[in-house]
Amino acid sequence: MRPADLAQRLSRATRRRHAKLRFLGEAPYGPRLTVRSWRLGNGLRVHTLVDSTTPVVSYQSWFGVGSRHETAGQTGLAHFFEHLMFTGTPAHPAGDFDVRLEEVGAENNAATWTDWTCYYENLPAKELPLALELEADRLEHLALEPDLVASEREVVLSERRDRIDDDVDGRAGEALWATALAGHPYGHPTLGWERDIRAYTVADCQRFHGTWYAPNNLTLVVAGAFDEAALLEGIQARYGHLKPARLPDAPPRRAQGQRKERRKRLRLPATAEKLLLGWHAPAFGEPGWVPLTVLGDLLFGGRSARIYRELVLEDERATDVWAFLPPFALPSLFEAGVAMREGEPAAHALARIDAHIARVAEEGPTEDELERVKARIELGLLSALETIGGKADQIGFHALVDGDPAAALARLEAHRAVTAADVREAARRLTPATRTVIEVEPS
Secondary structure (H helix, E strand, O other): OOHHHHHHHHHHOOOOHHHOEEEEEEEEOOOOOEEEEEEEOOOOEEEEEEOOOOOEEEEEEEEOOOHHHOOOOOOOHHHHHHHHOOOOOOOOOOOHHHHHHHHOOOEEEEEEOOOOEEEEEEEEHHHHHHHHHHHHHHHHHOOOOHHHHHHHHHHHHHHHHHHHHOOHHHHHHHHHHHHHOOOOOOOOOOOOOHHHHHHOOHHHHHHHHHHHOOHHHEEEEEEEOOOHHHHHHHHHHHHOOOOOOOOOOOOOOOOOOOOOOEEEEEEEOOOOOEEEEEEEEOOOOOOOHHHHHHHHHHHHOOOOOHHHHHHHHHOOOEEEEEEEOOOOOOOEEEEEEEEEOOOOOHHHHHHHHHHHHHHHHHHOOOHHHHHHHHHHHHHHHHHOOOOHHHHHHHHHHHHHHOOOOOOHHHHHHHHHOOOHHHHHHHHHOOOHHHEEEEEEEEO
16 A cells, blocks of 8 residues: 555544644665655654564654753753653553563663654564553653652762763863853753752653653654554554644754864863864754764774874874764764873874874875775764664654654765865864863873
8 A cells, every 4th residue: 555545544544633644755765675754643753664674673762852952950851851751650660661671572772962862662573562552651641750850860960970070081071062162052961960950850850741742742763574554553542642732942053153262171080181172063964064074084083094093003192082073953063082191291192183184184185095984984874774773773863863764875975975175175174263172181
């Protein structure tokens, strides 16, 4: 049956206005697979990828809320709520969610970042109805009891201590983003500031749930061996009675313009100096993102990268170098870092980094170098699509961040098309005036 005809048949079979189903379209996902998109009357979106090569299914719930949607004084609430979603419902008390899934051999987890929150179950195909039941139940009937909120608060505070407060790299990274993007939605950590975490109330959590955990802010991604018609009928039954919410207006905000280098020096319990750099960088969907990723790999990405080879392998003045361009919906930072050997000055590494960037800006990469970097990036992208869960991850991420669930393979082609001139232009944008420098001095 054609997808549009299937949507019409399922819509005629229900009287619920919010459960009416609409087929939005389909796109190829490689040479033999197709991703299809659907929407219920209440705004809930569904992306399906039928792949019967293995008898497993990945069921993922993507909410369009992350740390950039938070307001001042309530930072970290998106991540905190990820924890709260595991606290139970009247039908499935605390702990029952995990036990039920473990009994059938499933794995489940969740993640929160700047632009989204995702919950997933990877499970045997025959157990798909269980994932549907459990996820729909906790969306609608989550128990936000004061003692559970207090308990999870301590868990999150402990997580913050481990990952940021008691970690040199965590504190330096937090300082970099807060200094470079002050007032920007990405300027505060996804975990939130400690003072905000301690101040959450049950009412704050209930308000957050009612605002963001609504069907019109939810995208379901289902990939694997399943009957598409039966799945959609189940989604209608489980989610079709939910009412949409009025989502807050969140117009994209760009990073504040920077015309002068910003510096901050930290004294932390490290054994050697460290250096963290952040240049203002384009959003994931902007043309300059892909060439900048290639440049980062060319300079920092492994044993053959120029800066890694000089500072770590040849001169042995650093123990590690790295770079990262996050796939964020709004403009953010291209981040790079160096961990020096004991007694070696980070100022030397900064001078060498500047020299390498200037050389690429002037000469560009060699053809052999460019092809090697692109091949390494391509391997990483293809590896992410090897499993059913990996395919679902990519569909959900691209649907949320750039609005196209099938865009993973187009992104692959964009990397293949990068030229030496593109990389040279990306290097020219990495100027001292657009960067922030965090220097870590051993205390």
